[in-house]
Amino acid sequence: MPDSGWVSPELLAAQQRLQHLQSIVREQRQTPDQDVGKIDHGRIPPSPSFNPLTQLSLLPAHLGWESERVTAVLRQRQSPKKDNQTDWTPTLSVEHSSPIEQGDLANRPTAGQTVKLYPDIALGMLRREQAAAGRIWLLLRHLDVNGRGWLDIDATREQLTRKGSPWRVCGWRQLRNLLNAGENVFWVRRDGRIWLKSTVKTAQSLGVTRLQNRPVALPVTVLLGKIGEVRAHLYASFHSGRADAPISRAALEETSGIHRRTQRRYEKVARVRRRRNFAIGGPAAGENGEERAWRQGNAAFQLKDYQGKQGAAGKTYLAWQLPNSYAGPHAAAAKGRQKRINRELTDLFMQGMTGNDQDNRLRRRFCGNGRTAAQLFSKTGGNVYWRGKGNFWYSIGN
């Protein structure tokens, strides 16, 4: 019988073959056009020195803000770079990780590591008051480097609660509470393992019927902050994943379940940029102007066009304040499996649905240009706005 150090030629050849295959997979992951959403459960390999939040905060407030296209380009340029030189992925695995990997420097959160976050799920967490447990779910998905869908409970506890651990987010007791709170929503515990629920199942448990907004890249370091910061970023992801059309505090409260006072706090913490909007209507004088002024109530005011930017110089128009626009701090992430997830969510929610509870209220709608606004108005009527110069919007309809 050979001693324990003996390795057969067949085993050596198999190991070489395995290393070759692993190098091919690594190369494929570095390809720029690779849809990162399809691998690693949507996690995006970051560069160790890159922090999208820091970069965004360094930009002048106006940069790209006036133009969706410029904003898109800027954000594109800020998407996390891929760098295979650093092993950014931490591991909680007991069975598959060697003692060298445990406690290794690579097993630390770095500024550039991000997780893919669907804003609709983030808002679902907030609405259901599951943000604290949701943070753990996002972290565990990130820490499940092998993509197996489960993690060892003891190793997880050690990693998330031990003092001095770079992944520590809370104490032992709080983690126990959170694991209980998130049971059957984010995971199930069985055989000493935490089995993570999929995006679809989690969305369903949180009452999310559709992923409407595009996913964002949330820096892992945000998840390791105070729960208030985490909540703030969950809320801010909604603005990051959405176009910058005006939206009222009331609508935001309805969508997110976040009180308007708290919205402002979160926007400050997560560095969401706000912009005030105004609509400009017809001439203030005359029957139409008076009717409009009456309809708009306190929000209406008269705007004198001294420089003739809206027509003849010196003419007075009726204007009124619209809801704010917002721009979130996060970089966009690849949509990945979003379509498929939505299909699965639709299937799940169609089962057991008894009626059509769609909200048919006519709302204000905002378009990027007058042409689209006119088309929308002729099709549906109602009240349609389109963007003019500066902070002004023009309106058509009642």
Add this chain to the structure above:
DNA sequence: GGGTCCAGACCTACGATTTT
């Protein structure tokens, strides 16, 4: 739309106690 103040709810840490 925005801000401040404040009471109550929630979160967290620490040490004591109970369970395995």
Add this chain to the structure above:
DNA sequence: AAAATCGTAGGTCTGGACCC
């Protein structure tokens, strides 16, 4: 003896009230 749970106090977060 070690691990898990509990009691409690202090810090943090949130929403309401009020005002601009």
